[in-house]
Amino acid sequence: MAKDTEATVHRTGLFKLPPKKHSSGRHRSKHAIAKEQKGKVGIKSKSQPKFKNLKKLARKNRSSQIRANKVGKISEEKRKEGQSPINITIISLDEAFTSRKIVEIFNLADEDAIIHVNEKRNISHLAVPRFKQRYTFFCPDTTSIISTLDFLRVSDILVILWPIETTDLHIAHSRLLDVITAHGFPPTFNLVSTLPASGKQRDSTRKALEKLMAPWAKDSRIYDLQGGSPLQILRQISTTRKIRSNLQKLKPYLIAENVQIIKTEDNSDSFSLLISGYLNGAPLNVNGLVHISGCGDFQLSQVVFENDPHPLKQSKKAESMEILRAIKADPLKQTQLDSEIIQDQMNTDQPEMDENEEKFEVPKVKLPEGTSEYQAIVESATMDESIDLNDIDINDDHQKELFKKERENRQWPDEVEAPEGMSARDRFKRYRGLKSFRTSPWNPKENLTKDYARIYKIVNFKRTRKLALEAAKQSFQSADECDEQFCTPGVYITLYVKDVPRSFENHISSTHSPLIVFGLLKNEHRMSTLNMILHRYPTFNKPVKNKEELLFQVGCRLFTANPVFSQHTNGQKFKMERFMPSSGSFCATVFAPITFPPSNVLVFRQCSPEKLQLIAKGIVLDSNPDRIILKRVRLSGHPFKVNKRTAVWFKPVELYTHSGRHGRIKQPLGTHDLMKCVFDRPLSVQDSVLMNLYKRVFPKWTYNAETKGKQFCISDEADDILEEEWSGKKDKVRWDEFMDDE
Known part of the structure; x- marks a missing residue:
């Protein structure tokens, strides 16, 4: 009975057995593991810091090591800077309180201070034994913008005295602050002559000062010069960390305190120049070249080390200068002044433009009576590049026509109609068509001008720049290893500059502008094409034509040149700009000595023979002669x-x-x-039907670094003077005619 009640178990047949599972042993198979992970990647290391699980003693030891490394790094930087005094530039914006009066207040702050005044060079030295620190004060003439910038380039601290009796700055002072802002502020101390003693009046005066300083020095501390303690301000200056610019980090520089001219009887065209001062920045190579501001590049014959004339503690011994040692230049290792390549007249490999090529004349067009010379040329030539607007003697009409042409260029860029009386084949025979501006080839060695045979080309600019900057950094190690050709910063030396032309004698003897000597990096004396990335300065709104003469400050150099403006885009070809763009970045190309980035650039326009106006600022891009700048002509018809x-x-x-x-x-x-x-x-x-034609353009060889004797002041003209003059009833031209239709 029991056997009948038992359930029967169904068994599959021989040919219907399920497949056996794969036996992977005691571990999971790869397929099972991948199925569980679902594409997730396992961690290689823990995300938490390694020192989190350290014990207390190990963490304490680690913190002390980090602190010791930071202290060692700071002490190493101070050792490299040397023991030279702190360079301080003082600028007074208060007409009733001059910068020299500020120096006198600092000199009388400590009874034990040692004061030395160099009246010939307008330099004051102050040694405060209490702080174990020395200070050098510069009082530039704020009306001379070049002199002020020269002092700022070598200053560690900037002191600005703000006025308290006015709510608006003078336009010349505001323009000066704009230039300093574009140049870059060193660590700045903002002073006032005196603040009111009462609480409410003091707070209102401070708020008015903060509002006045907001465009240039926002959220800055204000120091009371007379009401406070000048000695505490000096202590703050001595403890402030020096933030050096790239120019001060990579190049040696010296502010001349004593200058002596030694004339030779053999060569009457040149003389030897002795310049004494404190060496700052990087170590100086006696076999390298130096650049004297306003003069040019020169060689050194020797460097003489002398005892410090302004020590922290005055010695009772003789005050005569004692020569410690001298380093003479090695003629075999000395860098030569080969800034240009001497052209070989028998060499025909250099492609150049054909001098015998026939030059077409612009046909004369009948114009109504009363048409000015400028308008006649513009109507007949239609913005031809062969016409230089600077050669035409016109005043307001010139500016008005420039505004008109800039407006036309914005509305109808590069559009030109074929001239009457001349075939387009002859007029545009140097132009060519491109199927694609971006991809069509253009040989950079084709139809070069004669000036390209005089310049140097660096095959690999990035590598050369890297080697030059590494050599500047290695100079500190070479100076520590007592290399005979290097001079460590912080010492008082005398430079023997040889073969200085006599034409610079008056500029060197002058005391209006400082004489500053900079050491140059390798290859920085050679001429090439310098490309700079610029931005128009916001306060400047006037048109600037292509190839107009401008003043450039690039690194330690100051020179004039006629730049070629072009677009700053990607690719191998760049379109020329007929006017300086009103917004965005653009490139300016000039013939100038090689300058390795990073280097700041300031561009000025000469409003009058003695006035400058800041129009653009930027940085150095590279020195590439193969940069192809193409001028586009849009030939139009109906x-x-x-x-x-x-x-x-x-x-x-x-x-x-x-x-x-x-x-x-x-x-x-x-x-x-x-x-x-x-x-x-x-x-x-x-x-209207258009046709694009292109022609390569080249910069002009107008480089001029001799700015001796030129005392430029900042322009105090308002930006809307031209607008006010043109909006008068006597002028038929209205300002709205020059603006966009929008």
Whole structure:
């Protein structure tokens, strides 16, 4: 009975058995592991810091090591800077309180202070044994912008005295602060002559000062000079960390305190120059070249080390200068002054422009009576690059026409009509068409000017720059190893500069501007094409034409040149700008000595023979002579007869219209500049046909570094003077005619 009640178990047949599972042993298979992870990647290391699980003693030891490394790094930086005094530039914006009076207050702050005044060079030395620190005060003439910038380039601290009896600065002072802002502020101390004693009046005065300082020194501390303690201000200056610029880190520099001219009887065209002062920045190589501000590049014959004339503690011994040792330059290792390549007249490998090429004359066009000379040239030439607007003697009409042309260039960029009385084949024979501005090839060695045979080209600019900067950093180690050709910073030395032309004698003897000597890096004396990335300064709104003479401050150099403006884009070809762009970045190309970035650039425009105006600022890009700058001409015409889709010399060039039609030239018609064209879509009578032609342009060799004897002051003209003059009733031209239609 029990056997009958038992359930029967069904067993599968021989041919219906399920497959056995794969036996992977005691571990999971790879497929099972991948299925569980679902694409997740396992961690390689823990995200928490390694020192988190350290014990207390190990953490304490680690903190002490970090502190010791930071202290060692700071002491190493101070040792490299040397024991030279702190260079302080004082600028007074208060007409009733001069910068010299500020120096007198600092000199009388401590009874034990040692004071030395160099009246010939307008330099004051102050030694405060209480703080174990020395100070050097510079009082530049704020009306001379070049002199002020020269002192700022070598200053460690900037002291500005703000006025308290006015709510608005003088326009010359505001322009000066704009230039200093573009140059870059060193660590700055903002002073006032005195603050009111009462609480409410003191707070209101402080708020008014903060509002006055906001555009240039926002959220800055204000120090009371007379009401407070000048000695505490000096203590703050001595403990402030020096933030050196790239120019001060990479190059040695010396502010001349004593200058002596030694004339030789053998060579009457040159003399030897002895310049004494404290060496700052990087170590100086006696076999390298030096640049004297306003003069140029020169060689050194020797460097003499002398005892410090302004010590922290005055010695009772003789005060005569004692020569410690001298380092003479090695003629075999000395860098030569080969800034340009001497052209070989027998060398025909250098491509250049054909001098015998026929030059076309601009045809004279009949114009109504009363038309000025400038308007006649503009109408006949239609913005031709061969006309230099600076050579035309015009005043307000020149500025008005520049505004007109800049407005036309913004509305119809690069559009030119074929001149009357001349075929387009002859007028634009140096131009060529490009199928694609971005991808079409252009040989950078083709049809170069003669000036390109005089310059140097660095094959690998990035590598050369890297080696030059590494050599500047290695100079500290070479100076520590007592290398005979290097001078450590912080010492008082005398430079023997040889072969200085006599034309610089008056500039060197003058006391109006400082004489500063900079050491140059390798290859920085060689001429090449210098490309700079610039931005128009916001306060400048006047047009600047291409190839107009401008004043550049690039690193330690100050020179004039005629730049070529071009677009700053990606690619191998760059379109020329006829005017300085009003917004965005652009590139300016000039012939100038090689300058390795990072280097700041300031661009000034000469408003009058003695006044400058800041128009742009930027940085150095590179020194590349192969930068292809193309001038574009959009040759325009109008449809003569439209027949659905059909509307030589430039026959292969593609045509296009403002409405987006594209076409090509089919055949010429007659001798009156007519042609038959085929377009992809029908045209309208109101449309205009355009053709792009390109020609490579080159900068002019107008580099001039001799700025001796020029005392430029900042322009105090308001930006809207021209607008006010043009809005008068006597002028027929209104300001709204020069603005965009928007």
